[in-house]
Amino acid sequence: MPVVNALSVDVEEWFQVGAFERVIARGEWDLLPSRVEDNCARVLDLFAAAGVSATFFTLGWVAARHPALVRRIHAAGHEIASHGWDHARVFTLGPQAFAADLAQARAALQDACGAAVRGYRAPSFSIDQRTPWAFEVLAEQGYAYSSSVAPVVHDHYGWREAPRFAFRPLPDSAMVELPVTTAELGERRLAAGGGGFFRVLPYGFSRWAIRQVNAQGQPAIFYFHPWELDPGQPRMTRAPLRSRLRHYTALDRMGGKLARLAREFAWSRVDAIVAQLGTAELPSQWPHAA
Numbered sequence: 215m216p217v218v219n220a221l222s223v224d225v226e227e228w229f230q231v232g233a234f235e236r237v238i239a240r241g242e243w244d245l246l247p248s249r250v251e252d253n254c255a256r257v258l259d260l261f262a263a264a265g266v267s268a269t270f271f272t273l274g275w276v277a278a279r280h281p282a283l284v285r286r287i288h289a290a291g292h293e294i295a296s297h298g299w300d301h302a303r304v305f306t307l308g309p310q311a312f313a314a315d316l317a318q319a320r321a322a323l324q325d326a327c328g329a330a331v332r333g334y335r336a337p338s339f340s341i342d343q344r345t346p347w348a349f350e351v352l353a354e355q356g357y358a359y360s361s362s363v364a365p366v367v368h369d370h371y372g373w374r375e376a377p378r379f380a381f382r383p384l385p386d387s388a389m390v391e392l393p394v395t396t397a398e399l400g401e402r403r404l405a406a407g408g409g410g411f412f413r414v415l416p417y418g419f420s421r422w423a424i425r426q427v428n429a430q431g432q433p434a435i436f437y438f439h440p441w442e443l444d445p446g447q448p449r450m451t452r453a454p455l456r457s458r459l460r461h462y463t464a465l466d467r468m469g470g471k472l473a474r475l476a477r478e479f480a481w482s483r484v485d486a487i488v489a490q491l492g493t494a495e496l497p498s499q500w501p502h503a504a
């Protein structure tokens with residue numbers, strides 16, 4: 215039996231990305247053209263054609279403005295989970311502000327889809343060694359799982375010492391953390407869970423990485439963004455060159471690569487992967503630096 219992998223989409227607008235955070239103020243967001251509905255429609259079509267279900271980690275900000283989109287995703291059989299309110303990274307918040315961000319997002323998501331939200335992904339994988347309190351806040355609010363850690367060094371994020379595979383971050387809670395997928399090449403740990411790496415690097419890199427993880431009996435935790443399927447999105451000329459290169463490269467090839475990925479591996483929603491993991495047997499670790 216092939217290992218079933220977790221497929222996820224971080225639902226945000228083309229301008230709500232870490233790469234543009236310094237050049238677009240949150241106050242400008244409502245003035246920019248929204249493309250999230252059209253872009254999610256492409257994602258839903260692609261998933262329907264491939265016969266896969268996935269988890270949509272959605273910003274509360276998006277759900278409050280596009281509740282019909284959230285209902286449509288949910289009605290198509292996908293899981294609605296939280297990506298926080300307005301993409302504030304967890305390490306920029308304190309415990310109280312994080313709790314308020316979570317609650318505001320969940321209210322908007324649940325109002326929109328009418329179903330309980332039980333999963334969370336931090337914006338830009340921003341739970342790391344600076345935020346040892348974040349898992350406690352998530353457990354207090356009753357989340358079943360989080361997929362918020364990138365166990366790799368990256369210029370925007372990363373927590374090199376974190377476990378690569380699912381673990382229980384709190385000894386007295388069944389809540390599970392599913393770190394985004396990494397691959398190992400000799401001594402090096404490589405980001406391999408999707409996003410810009412999947413879009414920019416050859417398809418074969420992701421196939422190799424997912425096969426490596428599956429050969430260890432582990433599910434891959436893969437993600438992408440709706441704006442990555444949108445070659446027609448506005449160009450943010452104010453952003454630094456490196457950010458623009460990363461954001462706008464290979465948008466036209468993304469749909470074909472995703473369709474291939476959907477065909478070549480077995481995929482499901484993140485909540486289904488958590489159920490299949492059997493949380494009681496998972497290692498309990500508190501991996502922040504002592």
Ligand SMILES: [Zn+2]
Nearest residue numbers: 224226337338
């Ligand atoms: Zn995001």
